Amino acid sequence: MSAIQKAYSAALLYALITGFALMIVKIALTFATPLDTLAHRFTLSFIAASILILFKKEKVMIKWKDVLAMLPLALLFPTSFFGFQAFGLAYTSSSEAGIIQATVPVFTLLLAAYFLNETSTKLQKAAIILSVAGVAYLFIMKGLDVTSDSLKGAVFILFTALSNAMYNVLARKAMKQYSVFELTYIMIFVGFLSFNSAALIMHQQANTLHTFLMPLTQIDFLLAVAYLGILSSLATALLSNYALATIQASQMSVFTNLATLISIAAGVAILHEQLHYFHIIGAITIILGVIGTTYKGKETDVITTHTISKEK
Numbered sequence: 308m309s310a311i312q313k314a315y316s317a318a319l320l321y322a323l324i325t326g327f328a329l330m331i332v333k334i335a336l337t338f339a340t341p342l343d344t345l346a347h348r349f350t351l352s353f354i355a356a357s358i359l360i361l362f363k364k365e366k367v368m369i370k371w372k373d374v375l376a377m378l379p380l381a382l383l384f385p386t387s388f389f390g391f392q393a394f395g396l397a398y399t400s401s402s403e404a405g406i407i408q409a410t411v412p413v414f415t416l417l418l419a420a421y422f423l424n425e426t427s428t429k430l431q432k433a434a435i436i437l438s439v440a441g442v443a444y445l446f447i448m449k450g451l452d453v454t455s456d457s458l459k460g461a462v463f464i465l466f467t468a469l470s471n472a473m474y475n476v477l478a479r480k481a482m483k484q485y486s487v488f489e490l491t492y493i494m495i496f497v498g499f500l501s502f503n504s505a506a507l508i509m510h511q512q513a514n515t516l517h518t519f520l521m522p523l524t525q526i527d528f529l530l531a532v533a534y535l536g537i538l539s540s541l542a543t544a545l546l547s548n549y550a551l552a553t554i555q556a557s558q559m560s561v562f563t564n565l566a567t568l569i570s571i572a573a574g575v576a577i578l579h580e581q582l583h584y585f586h587i588i589g590a591i592t593i594i595l596g597v598i599g600t601t602y603k604g605k606e607t608d609v610i611t612t613h614t615i616s617k618e619k
Contacts, residue, residue: 326569
């Protein structure tokens, strides 16, 4: 296989793993609370990342000052990103979450323009409006009752997309100082500490510490968090960065859109989630907007959702 073929193969595998991740989270949430699921997910992810260090030829030197320096970034990813995602999926379907998360490139472009002074073409501006219209359409069709669990879940997923976009923009500077693996390891370590600490404090206050490890006795839950921690957190970071070393970020974004379609299809086919006509209209509108937003013309250099990726 040529270098380009290998890159596209990596991007395709990345899309497949990411596309099924939202459905796997929904399965895990049938056995444990969102916070416990996050704690166990990042425990396995941290263990896997630590084992990788032992087999790496290059020596990895990470000090506490590096962790503290990256703490503000880590509050966006993985803490805010996966926190909002897990709680959002407790209230909404994985199909709908996939549709809303497709707006990440749009938010990335807007934030990059504000923080990094990056310009955009007229096509990209029109595409942003189209994607925003798609999201607004979904919210309107779901009803604007703020007490609705479904609407609450959609808002959480929207915050997930914002967290991801903010991380993508701010991580550019960090990539100049740290390698991809070092940055990923710090993010996973902070997620491991944050989610386990929060879960243990919650159980301590509720006098339910004895239930914290109980989900791990269920094989379905164990397989789910293993998928999320090892494949969806570690493997996707390696695959996306491997692909981006050869193909353009705008080309990689096409596979991000493919992951969205896989999320929708998996939710409907495997979890038997309902897909209404307005979901289809909203999805088409958002995805068309995302494709237009991430189109790289001569006038701009666009940062896409997974230029600096870690999960999904």
